[in-house]
Amino acid sequence: MSAAFDELARSVALRETEVMRFALGDRWGKRQPARRASARVYAARSGGGWIDVARRRLALGAGELVFLPRADEHAIRDRPTTSLAHPEAVCRGMHAVADGALATEAPPEAQLVIVDLHLDAADAPWIALLPPVVHVTGATPGLARWLNETLALLAGAPELSPALRRSVGETWAHALFAIALRDPAASLPRAEALRDEPIAAALARVRASPERAWELGDLARKAGLSRSAFAARATALLGEPLGHHVRRLRLSRAAVLLGETTLPVKLVAARVGYDSEPAFARAFARAHGVSPIAYRQARRREDDALATRRPERVVSIA
Structure with missing residues (x-):
């Protein structure tokens, strides 16, 4: 099932990656509205903060990432007691210190990297089934280290060509979506389709070779399903008939x-x-x-x- 999820995650196309670096001291925070066709990542290089999203409150610690697959409405702040009642951000003396890097006047207590992933999700309607937030912690040290090291490359290597930057960004984003697909909190309506191993495996084969003349009956037989059952389950996962998806x-x-x-x-x-x-x-x-x-x-x-x-x-x- 692991390979099927990984292949499914690759159906997300990345249009652009915006990387911002912040050195934050004193009290800071902001409410963020929902953004269409986007995902957002918060990564703490040192220090950390708190994120409120979908009635959950997460502590973001050093070396951890918080992934919002749909960039839902949320708030981020230095501590739970920092008030965000004022519509403006709580962040005194913010100023640019380098390209894509901002800092407050107060000595930094937290070093954050914020990434906005602008998506073309036409081939990935299953994003609507994902949990609103995924927390990548030290419980997966190898994966967390790779994500952070790749993020450091994206944030600190301006000499990369646009094509290479796009390729690295896509690989990084696909890894995050593969993690989200595995998250047990994916319990929204129709989310059971994400656990449908025969369908996910069949769609992974289709995605790997879309140029083939795929026959619905052959795919259904390999999945151990009738043609009609396979078509219904595939449509539930894809949000469209399989033929449209292949095209x-x-x-x-x-x-x-x-x-x-x-x-x-x-x-x-x-x-x-x-x-x-x-x-x-x-x-x-x-x-x-x-x-x-x-x-x-x-x-x-x-x-x-x-x-x-x-x-x-x-x-x-x-």
């Missing part, structure tokens, strides 16, 4: 190939399961709003622009 996977993979390789459009079409280049071009244009060639040109311009601007934007907690 999304093919066109999403095509977008990656167009943006990150120089393969001719005809070869891209063949690699994602299309025998006809014109048919592929029509399907791609319906999904992405532009032709494959126009999409590739736009991605090249976007990468050139990213390479010339600062690697991280300075975003104030206030």
